[in-house]
Amino acid sequence: MDVKTIWQRSFYDHVIRNERDYLRAWQYIDDNPARWAEDEYFA
Secondary structure, eight states: OOOOOOSOTTOOOOOOOSHHHHHHHHHHHHHGGGGGGGOTTOO
């Protein structure tokens, strides 16, 4: 039987502990669509 991995490779999670962490995560999420064209896997 072949075992298949369901988890993303290079997955990183972070617990948001304060407002600074929250704002950094929000900025990343907000800016992410603008960077899609730079992604090597975007087609």
